[in-house]
Amino acid sequence: MADIKVDVRGETCPVPLVETRKALRKASPGDTVEIIGTHPASKKEIPMALKALGLKLVDIHEEGDVWKIRIGV
């Protein structure tokens, strides 16, 4: 039950999406993956990818330009 954090602040297309997928592939069932980023389109695309992958979006949170997405594996 690890809590994996991925910081992609300042990264642009397609890095936030790709780094999310890389972290999800390495995670074990029961882990939580938290992505923190600033790229606006990725905030919409990551939830779309999760839906396609059948994974659970736990929480999405935004503060100024920074968003945080929590994923249950």
Place this chain on the structure above:
Amino acid sequence: MTDKATIVVHSGDMDKLYSALIISTGALAMGMEASLYFTFWGLERLIKGKLEGGALSKMHLLGLGKWMVRRRMKAANVASLEKLLQDFKELGGKIIACEMTMQIMGIKRENLRQDLIDEYGAVGAYIQEARESNITLFI
């Protein structure tokens, strides 16, 4: 049909190679499979040391345009082509090198980035990939 994207990478232009790699790594990131078939000028970019060597497809201006675009890309923190290729491979993407192009251009396997190439093939290899793909592009 598999949820898969197959792209023919025909152009060796830097901007077009970016398009091919961004789309294919994006497809992998969103849970699809992806294959890249490198042929003609695209295959030249897989020769050792030539990955970043492509011109801009428009406004190259003898290299000045490319220099300016690269500077803007750096400012926007755009990933390098090498990083995108490494990500593509890490997420399970497949790279096929066109054997006919190798013959025409006199490219030997040892000249190519063999660390990236999964298969050496001809048109049949592309068709086999494309017939089971729901996205196929020619870039």
